Amino acid sequence: MESAIDTHLTCPRTLTRRVPDDYRPPFPMWVGRADESLTDVVMAYLGVQYRDPDRKRAALDVVALIVASFDGEHRPDHHDVTWHVDADGFDNLIVVGYWRDPAQHCEWLRSAAVVDWWDSPERLSDGLGYFRETIAPRAEQFETLYAFTDDLPGVGAVMDGISGEIEEHGYWGSMRDRFPISQHDWMSAAGELRIVAGDPDVGGRVVVAGHDNIALIRSGQEWRAAQAEERSLYLDEILPTLTAGMDFLRDNGAAVGCYSNRFVQSIDADGNLEDESYNIGHWRSLDRLERWAESHPTHLRIFTTFFKVAEGLDKLRLYHEVSVADAKNQVFEYINCHPRTGMMRDAIRS
Template sequence: MFEVSYPRSVPERRPEGHQPAAPRFSLRWPTPRLTLVSVYFGMQQDALSRADKLAFFARIRGFLAQADGPQADEVMQCIDEAGLDNAIVVAYWTDPTLYARWLATSGFRSWFEAHAAANGAPGYWLEPVVVPYDRHETIYSASNYKVGFARTVGAEIVSITTNGFFGAARDRLPLSAVDVLDSPVHGVLSPAAARTSARGHWIAELPHNATLLRSGQYWEGAGQEQLEDYIERLQPKLMRGMQHLMSTRSETGCLSLRIMTNVNEDGSPRSETSVYAGFMSMAQLEAWAASHETHLDIYRHAIAMNRLHKEKREVVTWHELFVPQLGNVFEYINCHPMTGILPYARALRVQTGE
């Protein structure tokens, strides 16, 4: 299995002699995947009907079906911080050249940019994340469910032991062996930009060494006992943690956060959710995870259930984490001013839409 490693010059976080209490898994590919591409396509409006969402999913998937399209995609929905409906497609490439060719030939760009001249709703957004392999890590609680990058061709879920301690996610990042991954602005969030409208086409630059995390939960087919435990006890803890991250941005460095639900082909919700969040720095995400009661509640509960059910745990949890370098830009067309990273990133209005 392909993996990147460097002679370590930055101390690892793993305690000496640590042995994890529960099995965990991560992704590998049999041949080199030097750059990974994860792209989020979104549409937002005050109220989107199921038909609106299905039409958007079909439109984006039509573009994705063109030559050099992704190896995997998923469709989701969420209510954002402004209370607007969002329909979302995420697509995964393991070859950036294919992604670049797809952008140039699929017709998506001209369709996307044409909306900048429109007045009013809906809004559209595009958040592509392009990262070298050594700036990503993944973890799965079970090996029998593939989601995210795990659905790309050749991906395999393999057993790991770099888990069960605070700082494990950093240790799983190959680059962390030689790079402390500091935020260039020390994780300080500037005040939200005072914009009353984001009409037109905006391009926002993701800060260097920001951290992007998609953390998922899947409970389809879980038995009554474990399902009730997740819905009634663990899920409320997750939601309290997410509300804390959003309500204390200056402390947590939370750039954006979406609580997304996967949907079926007919638009009905699946028994599957994920949170997609951006942070100014990995250190701020780690500080919340290691010390704040809202995350410790989540952590303690998950560990207790894993120890109780062991290999019979029926609720799958997972995440994929990226620490992009300078150069990633997100785009927003006719979106409300709090969309994505718009309020906290350097943004350029390239088209007024007027």
């Protein structure tokens, strides 16, 4: 049994864990492992938004353009593409990119092709909305959890491998305990979301400034290889409770500290749905995420359902990754998106 915190990220603990040292989890789980060369990662959510179904082809063409921009030497180490409909009825396509080296992401972001396209006046008049939501946590500022050990998704794809069975799971507070920084830091929120350029109600270009320790969760389910029994387990038992929880956060998240929640499904290059989904949730703080997870009926039902099925999982792949980031390592930019998109909804207008 291993600790979720890798040895090179271990330091003298000044904050205690939520369980005693002799705790043993009820079933096996694993975390991603990376060597000491991974000091920071970049998680970039690059979105295209539209409401008119006739704009779907144009939106997919933009997704193809973004993915094509990854062909150069500064491409991300991993990416995937998703679709969802938000609370206001807008379709959103998101290219999610992970860079193991922030310097490579900066080079990609500053490349002429990317800059010229993003800054072009045509972005204001082509009938689509765009957003870039990017955070870059340090290695001590994110944690992972997998119910499987191969072909890791998300940030796991840019790590070096997988742990043995880990101790810190199966109890309230285990998410926090898997963060290396939790050994000495509460990861408390500081400051407020603020509009620093533009006006969401007018449209056009808008920039939102974040604050320290915004928490980002990606929690996924993949059933591509699942046979009939496990597909039914997910689609008939897990998905209904999961959807109810995700819809609550989408529609009522502001009251519990969730800035934005998107329940997305993976798609191929032509926009066809694939057998994978995950939520993308931005929270004011890890503490607010924990409070919802530990006390709200919508999540308690999700948690109870997972515990019922966890030991019997074979081809149904469940996982999550959670990170926090310093304000200086966050970017939230929007072009022609509706004013409730992403971080704009809860940002203070100055």
